[in-house]
Amino acid sequence: MTAPRAVSAAGRSLLLLRPPLRVARAHHHPQQRAFATSLTRRSDTPDPRGVTQYTLNADGSVQHRQIGTRLDVPLSKEQAGDEPHLTAAGVDAYLTSKLAHPDYASDPALLRGLARADEAGLPKIAVTPQLGQFLAVLTKAVKAERVLEIGTLGGYSTAFFAKALPRTGQIDTIEYSPQHAKVAQANFLDLDLFPFPTVHVGPALDILRDPAGPFAAPPGEIDPGYDVVFVDADKEAYFDYFVEALRLTKSGGVIVFDNAIRGGRIAVPDGAEVPSDATGLRKIFDWIQADAGKTVLSAAIQTVGDKNWDGFAIVYKN
Template structure:
């Protein structure tokens, strides 16, 4: 979750709207509408970011996807659309209400047959998983980033793509003295990735309707 320090720049939001209007006619807007109606926090990835996740999953030929942090299933729908009909998405959500909303959204998108929503603490859920995933998307509590990253690498193979959201935090990632556990968790994540010889990684800053943040994209060698 990102708590914004200020409203997004109007131009950033306008460019996002332009991108969506020109390039993303297939946005699963029913998910965002249902999430809002159910009182879920507005912390989904943006529409262009959701489509980006979809394209990255398709580009790496993902058949088995792991998502840590479901919320109401907006990013889950984008990822599930990317896997083949006999593919699988496993998504982990700690909040039972969020998980219930996500299951309803996936059913409405006619994707429930390829998605398993696991409710409960992600640390325990991850420990019970086996086998390799082709793509892992991490977008959950930031103090646990390093632990989630370690599990993602355990559940990977050469060629697995690992994507992690909210890693710039409006520039706060630069502050080594921050007492914000989310910033501390993000900085520790960068250190963990830098020290993992199996990975080739970068981070990309993003601006838009969700303001200034960014993703880490890593490939397991």
């Protein structure tokens, strides 16, 4: 496949893959073929900028022009009507129906765990099945042996990590609420996880900074450090979690922050009031900018789905 191409559409930068959704052969020249996305904009007002149509010539050169359609945004449930697949949640449901692994997102014990969390009154803010399996893929891809999670809730994301670790692995998870921790423990037992997660109950920063606690020594002194750290907790404290995670992550490890986009609130203009749930993340991004690549390599990915517009940030420690 040829490389993606960035184009401008509706005043925004879009990334179109070649070839896109539908390929139609051009009839004006036997050695040319033209193709373009077949999605149309949901509006009565045509967009003259539209989306790019590419023409690939036999000599390898590329011509392109704008046509009067653009990539759609996901529809609301009301807009979609009898076409729920055009909503972000509908696509999430489709992807999960196709990609949910029997030992991961489709594990009946995981579904029982979500039901147990609902019955206990826990907030419905666990990661989606797709993000859970992404975390499992990441854990396996980096050949992680040690994982630290900040924010256990009912243990849904914790289970994906535990399932992806080798049997000799270790997973520590920190949860503020004793009630949440109790539900998570019940879920871990139901899942029969091995390695079994160790739940540390209490304020995360107090636990992480305890000079006599399990996280006192940085990597290299007593232990090799964590391969993966996942942060999904109090958003205002994200920068403090970042500092501690960076201390505890080994060189070559990764740190993942959930809810890194916050429906666009992360990107308010300089000088504007920053929403409280974005302050910690902006401090992280400011630190990374000032660090200029000396310590970390990072990216933030916007997502749409069952939890609407959000995303995650991933940080690689040099």
